[in-house]
Amino acid sequence: MKVAIVTGASSGIGRSAAIEIAKRGIGVILTYGNNPHGGLETAAVIQKEGGTAVALPLDVGESGTFAAFRDTVTGVLCDTWLRDTFDYLVNNAGFAQTSLIEDTTEETFDRLMRVLLKGPYFLTQRLLPLMTDGGAIVNTSSNSTATAGLEPGYSAYASMKGGLDVLTRYMAKEFSTRGIRVNSVSPGSTRTRIADDAFTRFPEVIPALAARTALGRVGEPDDIGAMIATLVSDESRWVTAQNIEVSGGYNL
Template identity: 75%
Template sequence: MRVAIVTGASSGIGQSAAIQIAKRGVGVILTYGRNRAGALDTVADIEKEGGAAVALPLDVGRSETFPAFRDAVVAALRDTWQRDTFDILVNNAGFGQMAMFEDTTEELFDRFMRVLLKGPYFLTQTLLPLLADGGAVVNVTSNSALFSGLEAGYSAYGSMKGGLTVLTRYMAKEFSPRGIRVNSIAPGSTRTRIADDAFARFPEVVPALAAQTALGRIGEPDDIGLVIAALASEEGRWITAQNIEVSGGYHL
């Protein structure tokens, strides 16, 4: 059985990606930060459909913990799937916060960098020896790094996501001798718990975002999770080094 690692899968896009990947007959190791209950919900949903999943804690902003996480992955692979490698890595975990350029503190900038760029860089580096030849990596960026999603207040967030988009191309270049494909996806406004559950706290912003979206609504987690699952599967076997916007035509 193929196995995937999906970071930040206790809710939202990561949770959807984990479930959609599992529906394709793939085992899933999913990670969570503070929301252990959400991660266990994801595991339960996967098991209910006959799949296998393991939830592990991970703070992608603390790269010093990555070797211990790799050891936990090795144990989970061995105990649950009798394997010493895995096939798919989805770098999804992150956080979002609006801050105008003049209000962005060095502390916030550094946190964005640790979680959104340094984290995926060194987590992938740490796990790369365990990633099987012919595998796939999907990095979750944001259309805030593209002209279509350019909005005031996301200079630091968008810059790190843009860095992840460039990193994706370099990963694709350097991993290609092993047949490992690397792509990124750039979601638009999606109903997740990002920015402390902002969509639930400020529902009035939804109609305005929907009005700016060609397909007439904001995204749902499964709109993104399905694309991640497809890119990581056989359907995506001839796609690498691409960044795909998944936004329903935001600002089209």
């Protein structure tokens, strides 16, 4: 059985990606941050549907923990799948915090950088020796990096995601010698818990966002999770170094 690691899978896009990947007969190691109940719930959903999943804690903003996490992954691979390698990595964990440039603190900027850019960079570096040749990586970016997605308040967040887009291409170039494909997805407005569950707290913004979207609604986690599952699969075997916007045609 092939195995995928999906970070930030306690809810939203990460949860959907983990479940969609598991539906394809792939084992899943999923991580959670400050929502352990959600992580365990995702694993339970996969297991209920006949899949195999293990939930592990991980703070992608604390790169000093990555060596220990790799050791834990090694043990889980051996105990659960009788393997010492895995096949797919989805760097999805993240958070959003908005403020105008004039109001952004260094603390906010640094936290976004550690979670959204430094985390995927060094977590991938740590896990790479455990990846099989011919595997695949998907990084979750954002359409806030595109001209059509520019909104005041996202300067720091979008800058980190823009860096992730560049990192995706460099990963694709460097890892191609091992046949490892690397792509990113850029969701538009998606109904998740991001930004302190903003859609639940401010439902009045949804109609305006839907009106700016060609397909007439905001995104759902499954819209993005299905694309991530497709990109790691062999169906996308000739796709690498691409950033695919999954936004329903936002600002089209």
